[in-house]
Amino acid sequence: MTTTAEREATGGTRHKGPARPGLTDRARSERRLGWMLAGPALAVMVAVTAYPIANALWLSLYSYRLTNPDDRRFIGLSNYLTVLTDSLWWQDFFTTLIITVVTVSVELVIGFAFAMVMHRIIWGRRTVRTSILIPYGIITVVSAFAWRYAFASDSGFVNTWFNLGDFAWFDHRWSALFVICMSEIWKTTPFISLLLLAGLAQVPEELQEAAKVDGATWWQRLWRVTIPNMKAAIMVALLFRTLDAWRVFDNVFVMTGGAQGTETLSFLTYRQTVTRTALGIGSAVSVLLFLSVVAIAVIFIRGFRVDLSQVRGDK
């Protein structure tokens, strides 16, 4: 698509050989070696994603259940119509949206506080950084079970500690979503706080000192100096956590199995495909989920002008 532009761009930054690429043997062999080394990785990445997605697109145009393969027939966009006019899709859409908005905003606040602690602390720095990696490394399903048993009315301690009697957390939509969000937040805050820590390290110390000399309070320095200077890191952390939260699946599976209106879009894809073996509908849901992720990425990158070169480390 943009190969000519790429060629010129890379040609301009070449450090050895003539500026125009493709002319010398050396440049040509370097290019060939580059493709030989990077080609297999690119080919595997494309093969394991592009091909299945193309296949999903194709499957989504058929009425197809695995239990009845002979009845497979082309029905055009009917599956999409079925999905988008079903209130279940919209309920799952809003459940996913609520989980995403709640977890990402809470994580941003806690994650920022944790990043400040990790940035400022001298004594015990190693302990804090090690402990923050524990939720990051733990299996999501394990975290889900820990929180589920803590809130369970028979085996859990939460009801006793907060004097809630035998309140059944998982029998109601909002309380079940609350526990799902708790587990999700606990597990993924470390990731956001480590990205923000990297952002904090880039805020020039002299600016802080200058603001301090000018008599700025801690709060003013936070909002006028620290945050504006790490806006790029915040946006990148937000983008990646939002996309990650949007595919929430594990916690829902373990806590409620999608009951009480806690089903998310990922779970809907799974249930249509694996439980109901309705591959046509399941594929349509998966394509819509894929499109929603593309939409979120575009909104972030175009709308909020997230500078991805920050992530890419291009200086």
Add this chain to the structure above:
Amino acid sequence: MTDRRTQIGPIIGAAFVVLYTIFPVLWIVSLSFKSAAEIPTSQKFLPKAWTWENYETAFSTNLFTSALRNSLGISLIATLISVILATLAAYAIARLEFPGKRIVLAAALAIAMFPVVSLVPPLFDIWRTIGLYDTWPGLIIPYMSFTLPLSIWVLSAFFREIPWEMEEAAQVDGATAWQAFRKVIVPLAAPGVFTAAILTFFFAWNDFVFGISLTSTEAARPVPAALAFFTGASQFQQPAGAISAASVIVTVPIIIIVLLFQRRIVAGLTSGAVKG
């Protein structure tokens, strides 16, 4: 000295961070030591009597031991393949000028944002047709969709920092090309490769979506999926104890890796990782 006073806030904060991270872990450990009779009747945090019986149940459950084997094997193979492919690609990205450089990085970034569950319906169908359903390769292949972009990102960030001129300097000083590579470049690159391997392994080890959708028996079912299908020693017994014990068993290696390689993991996550 003002230094000590400015440290009070961070120390209180640090204590809170440690409490936050460790509390749910302590809870699942405590739960794993409660007896089968105590779990459904006690609402206390700590067990009345500590017992190993849940660990015995977990290890005598075929589903768990085979899942442990599957998870280790599948995650290690997926990690190995992606780190090898990514090392080659990241070397090319860091050192060579070729037009594909940005394409590879952009593809890795785009695929890292990809919702993995979108692959489930087509793979569920294709794997059943070609016989990869419920096999190790049937999981290793889809794992590439998230392990490979992650390793490429972490490794290209690391390789960008390597002072490659040192290789030429060593050659000027009389080392052969191979000696320069082995004695200078390998020691500089190895920590990055190792970090990428740890992060990639965490991801593969954590997978649940593929594990539960593309397997049906003990032949390939990995730990997270097996946990969701756990039952107690008998069908009348609550599985909570055994699940907790199994959870603790699979968490211990993670904690050991984190304790040993904390600095590298943090560096890897903050310098190049784009996925959490």
